[in-house]
Amino acid sequence: MEIARSRCLVAALVCALTGLAFAAGRALADAPAPAFVPIPEITTDPNSGTTVGLLPTWLVEDEDGRIHRIIAPDIQHNTYFGWGAHGRLLDYPSDEVRWSAVVGVSEHVQRKIDLEYENGRLRDTRWSFSASLLYTRDGTPRFYGIGNNTPQSDATNYTSEQELAAGQIGLNLTQAWQLLYAARLQQVDVLPGTLRGIPSIQTLFGPGVLGTTRELLNRLAIVYDTRNDLTVPSLGTRWFAYGGIATQGAFGPAQYSEAGVDGSMFWAVRRATVVATHVALRYLPSIEHIAFWQLSSVGGDRSFLGGPQPLRGFGEGRFTDRNSFSLTAELRQSVVNIGIFRTHVEFELAPFLELGKVFERPSTSPVSHLHPVYGIGFRGIARPFVVGYVDVGYGQEGATVFTGINYPF
Numbered sequence: 001m002e003i004a005r006s007r008c009l010v011a012a013l014v015c016a017l018t019g020l021a022f023a024a025g026r027a028l029a030d031a032p033a034p035a036f037v038p039i040p041e042i043t044t045d046p047n048s049g050t051t052v053g054l055l056p057t058w059l060v061e062d063e064d065g066r067i068h069r070i071i072a073p074d075i076q077h078n079t080y081f082g083w084g085a086h087g088r089l090l091d092y093p094s095d096e097v098r099w100s101a102v103v104g105v106s107e108h109v110q111r112k113i114d115l116e117y118e119n120g121r122l123r124d125t126r127w128s129f130s131a132s133l134l135y136t137r138d139g140t141p142r143f144y145g146i147g148n149n150t151p152q153s154d155a156t157n158y159t160s161e162q163e164l165a166a167g168q169i170g171l172n173l174t175q176a177w178q179l180l181y182a183a184r185l186q187q188v189d190v191l192p193g194t195l196r197g198i199p200s201i202q203t204l205f206g207p208g209v210l211g212t213t214r215e216l217l218n219r220l221a222i223v224y225d226t227r228n229d230l231t232v233p234s235l236g237t238r239w240f241a242y243g244g245i246a247t248q249g250a251f252g253p254a255q256y257s258e259a260g261v262d263g264s265m266f267w268a269v270r271r272a273t274v275v276a277t278h279v280a281l282r283y284l285p286s287i288e289h290i291a292f293w294q295l296s297s298v299g300g301d302r303s304f305l306g307g308p309q310p311l312r313g314f315g316e317g318r319f320t321d322r323n324s325f326s327l328t329a330e331l332r333q334s335v336v337n338i339g340i341f342r343t344h345v346e347f348e349l350a351p352f353l354e355l356g357k358v359f360e361r362p363s364t365s366p367v368s369h370l371h372p373v374y375g376i377g378f379r380g381i382a383r384p385f386v387v388g389y390v391d392v393g394y395g396q397e398g399a400t401v402f403t404g405i406n407y408p409f
Contacts, residue, residue, distance in 0.1 A: 034071075035059040039388075041076055044401045046315030048140040049079040059382065065344075067382050068092045080195055081139065082107030090405075092385045096121050109139035109159060109194055120170070121230055123178060128170035137161045139194045143201050143209075143292060146321055148358050148369060152397055157193030158201040158209075160293070162186065170223070178223040182244075186215045188293060213291040215255060219244030219306065227266065231385055231406075233276075234268045242306055248289065256287045256294060262305050264409050272334035276350075278409040280309045280326045283362055287322065296324035298356035298371070301391055301402035303328075303409040310408050311356040313373030313395020321358035325366035328354045328409065330377065350377035354393070371395060379407075 041053040053076025060069035072088040084106030092098045097119050104112040113135045120128030139159045144150035168182035189212045193200035201209050221242035227233040240262040246255040260282035267275045280303060282296045298311045299318030308317060309326035330352040337346050355370040375393035380386075391402045 034069075035061070041074060041403065042401075043403050044399075045140075046318075046397070046400055047142055051076050051078045053077060059386075066384060067386055070386065078106065078110075080108070081110050084110060086112075090385075095384070096124065098385070109137060111135070111137040120172070123170070123172040123175050123225075126172055128172060128178070129168070131167040132164070134162065134164040134166075141293075141317060142198075142315060143205065143320070144318065145205065146292070146295070147360075148319055148321060148371075150319065154204065155198060156201040156204050157195045157198040159191040159194055161189040161191060176224055176226050178225070180221040180223055180242075182217075182219045182221070184215070184217040184219075186217070188213050188215075188291070190291070190293070209292060213294070214249050214252070215246050215294065216249055216252070217244055217246040219258070221306075227264075229384065231387060232381055232383055233264075233266045234274045235266055237263065237265045239263045240305055244306070246294070254286070254288050256290045257285050258306065259283050259285060260306060262303070274332040276330045276332055276407075276409075278303060278326070278328040280324070281366055282306065282309075282325075283323045285362075292320060293317075295320050295322060296358055297321075298324055298326055298358060301393075301404065301408055309356060311354055311371060311373055311395070312352070312375055312391055312393030312402060312408070313354070313400055314371070314397060315400070319356070319358045319371070322360045323362065323364075323366070324356070324358045325370075326354070326356040327367075327370075328352060332377075332379075344383065346381040346383075348377075348379040348381060350379060351375070352377060352391075352393075377408075 037057045037059065039055040039057055041051060041055050043051040053074050055072055055074040058071040059067045062068045069092065070090040074086050077083050084104060086102065086104035088102050090100045098121065099117040102112065102114040104110065116132045118130040137159065141158055141160050143156050143158060144154045164184065164186045166184040168180060171179045173179060190210050192202060192210065219242055221240055223240050225238040227236035227238055243259045245257050247253065248255055260280065262280045264278045269275055284296065297308045297317045297320045299314040300308060300316030301310055301312050303310050309324055310328065311318065311326065330350045332348055332350045334346050334348050337344060352375055354373040357370050359366065373393050373395040375391060377389055377391040380388045387406050389404060391408065393400045
């Protein structure tokens with residue numbers, strides 16, 4: 001049964017890669033002389049090891065010289081998972097609409113299909129809508145136990161196989177105020193780890209951590225957003241206050257409840273200098289039947305609304321517990337502007353300071369015993385839609401290097 005399932009998944013990935021290649025070919029054929037930028041990939045991540053590869057990127061411009069489509073396949077080699085390839089197609093038909101498709105496969109373990117669609121980004125109409133479908137098989141996750149001071153020596157590895165369907169609809173009360181409902185149906189299989197030299201999760205935390213968890217999360221949020229740009233903001237704020245309940249499927253028992261706030265603030269000190277700050281606080285008031293991966297966590301390079309928070313001196317999910325707090329400040333300084341074909345590209349340096357923690361009791365101060373991280377980000381910006389980054393962070397366990405698309409918050 002497992003062999004048949006694996007063959008079906010591989011076949012689905014091959015079909016998705018073929019379809020993505022066809023769509024990319026049509027996009028290139030229809031576009032007038034897209035800009036081509038070969039980008040080397042060199043990443044050292046505490047969880048996924050060292051990755052080296054090449055990311056040939058085509059930037060397709062509209063009649064105004066703005067990038068409205070990115071086609072970015074890659075081929076890479078990872079110390080854990082061998083050779084791999086990805087196909088990426090990111091499309092921005094208008095300021096209101098964007099969609100993306102990412103498909104990837106590696107020699108060992110890794111599989112990914114990620115589809116996203118968003119409409120009504122500027123909240124100029126009454127309703128906004130977004131949806132996503134995701135399948136991943138990921139061999140990189142670590143688990144160190146529960147608590148804010150788990151030792152690095154307790155690192156274990158597991159394989160996460162995840163299927164997710166999510167959607168959200170927003171009622172735009174004004175352009176700044178939005179009432180948002182989100183639903184997420186998710187299944188996660190926690191399987192034994194595969195990484196050389198790292199114990200599998202069940203050897204330290206028992207066989208009970210393995211298995212399948214299903215989750216249906218219903219969340220209601222109020223959003224206040226005055227940012228002057230959704231991709232490259234320099235002024236304004238965005239606040240996201242939310243509460244939700246997760247159950248084991250549509251009619252299953254309750255798993256946990258959640259409540260929190262997530263805020264980002266931006267100030268233009270000078271024309272080319274922006275101070276950007278981010279704060280996130282998440283509480284789980286009740287936990288009835290919860291898996292360890294559903295708890296709050298800090299670590300990694302990205303902030304997820306109502307979910308994991310960044311701490312760029314550590315790998316993703318480095319610290320896990322019931323509640324979490326994260327605080328980030330960046331100084332985003334534009335240093336040089338160049339032209340690639342008709343596209344205007346800015347390069348930015350962004351020294352940052354990051355603080356974060358997890359904690360069990362709601363009475364615990366969220367701002368005590370924080371883990372500090374400092375570092376610098378190197379960003380390439382092609383307005384109005386594209387930000388690429390290389391972020392180098394340093395924390396108590398050494399240095400990390402993260403790469404990707406979009407700002408960390």
